[in-house]
Amino acid sequence: MIQSIRGFRDILPGEAELWQKIQRIASDLFEDFGFKEIRLPIMERSELFAKSIGENTDIVEKEMYTFSDKGKEWITLRPEATASMVRAYIQHKMYAANQICKSYTIGPMFRRERPQKGRHRQFYQINAEVFGENSPLVDVSLIFMLKTLLSRLKVDDVEFHINSLGCPECRPSFTRRLKEYLEPKKETLCADCVKRSVKNPLRVLDCKVPSCGEAVADAPLLTDFLCPDCQSHFQTVTKTLEKRNVPFIIDKKLVRGLDYYTRTTFEVHTGALGAQSAVAGGGRYDGLVKALGGPNQPGIGFAIGFDRLAEIVGLKKEDCIQTPDLFIAALGETAMTQAFDWICDFAAKGIASEMDFQNRSLKSQMKLANRLGASHVMIIGDDEIEKGEAIVRDMTASAQVSIPLKGIVEAIEPILNLG
Numbered sequence: 001m002i003q004s005i006r007g008f009r010d011i012l013p014g015e016a017e018l019w020q021k022i023q024r025i026a027s028d029l030f031e032d033f034g035f036k037e038i039r040l041p042i043m044e045r046s047e048l049f050a051k052s053i054g055e056n057t058d059i060v061e062k063e064m065y066t067f068s069d070k071g072k073e074w075i076t077l078r079p080e081a082t083a084s085m086v087r088a089y090i091q092h093k094m095y096a097a098n099q100i101c102k103s104y105t106i107g108p109m110f111r112r113e114r115p116q117k118g119r120h121r122q123f124y125q126i127n128a129e130v131f132g133e134n135s136p137l138v139d140v141s142l143i144f145m146l147k148t149l150l151s152r153l154k155v156d157d158v159e160f161h162i163n164s165l166g167c168p169e170c171r172p173s174f175t176r177r178l179k180e181y182l183e184p185k186k187e188t189l190c191a192d193c194v195k196r197s198v199k200n201p202l203r204v205l206d207c208k209v210p211s212c213g214e215a216v217a218d219a220p221l222l223t224d225f226l227c228p229d230c231q232s233h234f235q236t237v238t239k240t241l242e243k244r245n246v247p248f249i250i251d252k253k254l255v256r257g258l259d260y261y262t263r264t265t266f267e268v269h270t271g272a273l274g275a276q277s278a279v280a281g282g283g284r285y286d287g288l289v290k291a292l293g294g295p296n297q298p299g300i301g302f303a304i305g306f307d308r309l310a311e312i313v314g315l316k317k318e319d320c321i322q323t324p325d326l327f328i329a330a331l332g333e334t335a336m337t338q339a340f341d342w343i344c345d346f347a348a349k350g351i352a353s354e355m356d357f358q359n360r361s362l363k364s365q366m367k368l369a370n371r372l373g374a375s376h377v378m379i380i381g382d383d384e385i386e387k388g389e390a391i392v393r394d395m396t397a398s399a400q401v402s403i404p405l406k407g408i409v410e411a412i413e414p415i416l417n418l419g
């Protein structure tokens with residue numbers, strides 16, 4: 001038997017309905033906040049990710065699915081969506097139509113990480129990005145939108161972690177200071193962090209290896225190095241979040257695993273997921289549009305891990321699954337032929353109905369109707385066809401009504417209480 005690839009999984013019926021519901025709730029909310037959907041390709045030129053996420057990040061160094069396209073060019077299955085969003089924004093000159101451009105996208109991402117609970121090689125993200133606005137109020141509105149979504153989905157065990165990563169004005173002096181701090185501690189760092197301490201020292205700050213955590217316990221903090229503009233931006237963000245009653249924790253060691261961030265960065269953590277506790281992450285990337293060849297327009301956004309979100313939502317899977325409005329228990333060939341016509345016509349009218357094609361006994365058909373969770377059952381055999389009417393039974397109320405078979409497609413709707 002051919003099995004799926006390690007780290008790649010099927011989202012089966014039963015689970016998929018829950019995903020659809022989450023997706024609908026997210027899209028409706030985002031659209032109320034002025035976001036429009038954008039659909040992006042899942043493959044891009046490899047250089048897009050190297051230039052945006054950064055050459056010295058785990059994602060680009062170790063985790064990308066990169067292929068040569070018949071020797072013509074290098075292409076990569078996208079490990080995230082922000083880079084593609086920026087590419088599309090520049091390529092289609094989306095900045096020309098509106099000063100502020102708000103887009104969201106939902107789809108699969110690919111990272112060759114070690115699979116474990118909450119970590120897959122193909123996983124899904126819900127992304128929202130805003131281009132063209134520097135105001136710290138946009139940072140707040142995004143975080144507020146994320147918080148609103150989580151409460152609509154009945155996710156309550158969450159913490160918002162927030163930090164500022166400064167800008168090209170103030171970050172270099174911090175990076176220099178951090179390198180100096182790390183230099184004498186190299187022996188206690190993990191092999192990856194020894195390299196990072198030279199090439200990308202910020203990443204040492206959130207390494208999960210305990211000895212690295214100890215080594216950076218007294219490390220300098222970026223928030224102490226912010227320039228006046230970054231400081232005031234961060235202050236407005238935190239003050240406005242307080243005003244809007246969004247609880248958060250200032251996490252001075254939060255650096256994120258992608259290099260494009262500037263100023264406000266944030267992550268949402270939950271106690272409900274075990275080791276992979278980050279449900280969402282995001283932040284500003286004010287220099288990225290320009291770095292990828294576009295105009296000097298700021299950007300900010302977030303991505304929610306869909307797989308992780310689906311694990312922790314307070315919605316019940318059973319409530320998301322559509323069950324048939326009607327099961328037609330047909331007895332005999334003539335009734336079956338008639339029932340088949342009806343189920344086609346019912347479905348075309350938006351009435352979900354099912355039947356059995358095997359001419360089973362009434363008892364087996366009733367069992368099947370129960371298993372499918374049909375809310376109504378209609379029994380039809382030669383007698384009913386001759387009389388020109390049949391009984392429709394409401395399975396929950398245990399009530400039943402008689403219905404004329406002529407014009408049944410029109411007559412059935414009010415009986416099924418479909419409103």
Ligand code: HAM
Nearest residue numbers: 080082119120123278279280281282283301302303305
């Ligand atoms: P990220 O932190 O790499 O950020 O990913 C965002 C979320 O995707 C994570 O918090 C997690 O829930 C989920 N995720 C990441 N990797 C996996 C995996 N292997 N399996 C399951 N879930 C995973 C970004 O991707 C940025 N592009 C976010 C962003 C948007 N920043 C600005 N705009």
